[in-house]
Amino acid sequence: VVLCVSSVLALAAAPERGKIATISIQKILGSSKAALDAQKILQAEVDKFQSKFKADEDALTAMKNEIEKKGSAWSDEVRAEKEREYQKRLRDYGMKTEDAKQEMQQLEKKYMEPILKQLHDIIAEVGKKNGYALILENTMKGLRNRTGLLYADDALDISDQVQRELDARLKK
Numbered sequence: 001v002v003l004c005v006s007s008v009l010a011l012a013a014a015p016e017r018g019k020i021a022t023i024s025i026q027k028i029l030g031s032s033k034a035a036l037d038a039q040k041i042l043q044a045e046v047d048k049f050q051s052k053f054k055a056d057e058d059a060l061t062a063m064k065n066e067i068e069k070k071g072s073a074w075s076d077e078v079r080a081e082k083e084r085e086y087q088k089r090l091r092d093y094g095m096k097t098e099d100a101k102q103e104m105q106q107l108e109k110k111y112m113e114p115i116l117k118q119l120h121d122i123i124a125e126v127g128k129k130n131g132y133a134l135i136l137e138n139t140m141k142g143l144r145n146r147t148g149l150l151y152a153d154d155a156l157d158i159s160d161q162v163q164r165e166l167d168a169r170l171k172k
Helices: 002-013 025-031 033-070 076-129 159-171
Strands: 020-023 134-137
Touching: 020 025, 020 076, 020 159, 025 033, 025 076, 025 159, 033 076, 033 159, 076 134, 076 159
Parallel strands: 020 134
Antiparallel strands: none
16 A cells, blocks of 8 residues: 555656657757857868878878888888888877877867757756656667667657757857
8 A cells, every 4th residue: 555655646746747758969969050160160170180180191001002012122121110110100190190089079078068068958948847757869760779769759859949949048
């Protein structure tokens, strides 16, 4: 009897049963002006890094091809020196790309973290204001889905509402 009473009390205190919504973070970030602007800035930085490293990549490829083609004609000493030089340049290139990766992570944090924080706050506010018991991520549907949501009626999707609120707040 005690178990039944506590279950009834828990249900009475719970939000309206069945009031569920879905959102697609991917859709919101793909259509939000603020997120698109941030992504443009980040893509410009990626493009800079790629062009910056293109010359290094080309030099490493040329060096490797030279070692493969001419290595058998070289003395052991020359071949060993060329391979050491190649390995050194490869390590330097690896360090540069790792530094660039860390810099990109910092830039992504700088530009995207405020947007994601606002998005999180908006989702919670919309959920409370509209009395949703659950708001589920619904980026992918079906068995390919990594979130566990296999089906949701499109009428449950509140992504557009959340995205409009996100853009309105980030304009200020």
